[in-house]
Amino acid sequence: MRSLGYLASAEPCCSVALRRRTLRLLNVTDKMIYIIMGVSGCGKTSLGTFLSEKVKTWMAHYPDTKLSDGVLFIWKDIYTDLVMHGSPQLGWPFYEGDNFHPQENIEKMARGEPLTDQDRFPWLLRLHEVIERERSSGSDALLACSALKHLYRQILLHGSTVVAPTSSASLASSPEVFFLYLHGDYDLIHQRMVARQGHYMKADLLRSQFDILEPPSDEENALTLDIRKSRNEMILEVEKHIESLKLLPDESQHLERNKGSCDVTHEFWLPENPSGVDQHQLLCWDTQPL
Ligand SMILES: Nc1ncnc2c1ncn2[C@@H]1O[C@H](COP(=O)(O)OP(=O)(O)OP(=O)(O)O)[C@@H](O)[C@H]1O
Numbered sequence: 001m002r003s004l005g006y007l008a009s010a011e012p013c014c015s016v017a018l019r020r021r022t023l024r025l026l027n028v029t030d031k032m033i034y035i036i037m038g039v040s041g042c043g044k045t046s047l048g049t050f051l052s053e054k055v056k057t058w059m060a061h062y063p064d065t066k067l068s069d070g071v072l073f074i075w076k077d078i079y080t081d082l083v084m085h086g087s088p089q090l091g092w093p094f095y096e097g098d099n100f101h102p103q104e105n106i107e108k109m110a111r112g113e114p115l116t117d118q119d120r121f122p123w124l125l126r127l128h129e130v131i132e133r134e135r136s137s138g139s140d141a142l143l144a145c146s147a148l149k150h151l152y153r154q155i156l157l158h159g160s161t162v163v164a165p166t167s168s169a170s171l172a173s174s175p176e177v178f179f180l181y182l183h184g185d186y187d188l189i190h191q192r193m194v195a196r197q198g199h200y201m202k203a204d205l206l207r208s209q210f211d212i213l214e215p216p217s218d219e220e221n222a223l224t225l226d227i228r229k230s231r232n233e234m235i236l237e238v239e240k241h242i243e244s245l246k247l248l249p250d251e252s253q254h255l256e257r258n259k260g261s262c263d264v265t266h267e268f269w270l271p272e273n274p275s276g277v278d279q280h281q282l283l284c285w286d287t288q289p290l
């Protein structure tokens with residue numbers, strides 16, 4: 001039977017990341033692949049590196065944590081540690097799309113020539129293979145890839161079928177592949193590229209990237225992030241959005257009903273202890289089946 005773990009404590013400070021990990025442990029969530037997309041210099045590598053360098057799994061760091069019959073037990077000192085030192089973080093493998101370009105593409109961009117569709121197709125197909133491999137692995141994964149056009153995103157999702165001469169229809173988005181679109185204006189990104197040291201891609205090519213950019217539509221599985229924000233702010237936004245996607249409608253309502261007085265949007269707070277166990281010891285428990 002499906003069950004959902006909740007976090008609670010005497011203080012209303014449970015982060016989404018912690019709750020998400022709990023849901024994962026209880027097998028409620030599916031794996032996700034996040035593609036960080038946008039024009040050159042929008043911050044894909046920075047955000048991807050930041051996410052992937054976080055602590056790998058908090059279970060590994062807290063060996064005393066117990067998972068028994070679908071009930072997750074977190075002791076108070078662990079909870080305090082998590083609250084004091086930040087939420088347990090995501091720690092996903094990170095693929096830098098630039099590393100998959102053939103050398104000719106890198107040289108072309110370094111000469112200041114924009115890539116064509118034909119230059120990009122083999123590269124996108126290689127990245128599609130990475131995504132397929134990751135889909136069948138156990139953990140979530142991150143990929144940074146400009147993915148500027150709708151067609152490119154379709155290739156990432158569906159591979160060569162999209163570029164076959166007979167193919168015309170747009171294929172559906174994949175629920176387990178999620179685009180994080182880093183959105184910013186030309187001037188800001190240009191400024192950051194000019195300040196960036198030692199990268200083959202010079203700011204002169206930025207205009208050509210904007211020229212072909214097709215931002216993801218509502219039908220694509222995407223979240224737009226404003227690059228004027230800090231990376232921490234962006235990550236919170238991502239977590240919050242993903243949480244909302246992963247909850248079934250019934251579960252959302254259930255959480256809403258039980259949220260109590262906490263008005264911080266990325267926290268959930270249960271007003272009472274449904275298990276009757278000492279709240280100082282048991283900080284997370286299984287709920288009744290929904
Ligand atoms: N949120 C941010 N605030 C301020 N500066 C940022 C932010 N994100 C990235 N930068 C800076 O902007 C520059 C470009 O970022 P980054 O290299 O991550 O972009 P990118 O999209 O991966 O670029 P490319 O596609 O060309 O490899 C870097 O110098 C980085 O330090």
Ligand SMILES: O=C(O)[C@H](O)[C@@H](O)[C@H](O)[C@H](O)CO
Nearest residue numbers: 039040041098115146147201
């Ligand atoms: O599609 C493209 O034109 C390329 O992927 C570029 O976006 C660069 O690889 C990247 O921006 C590195 O600077």
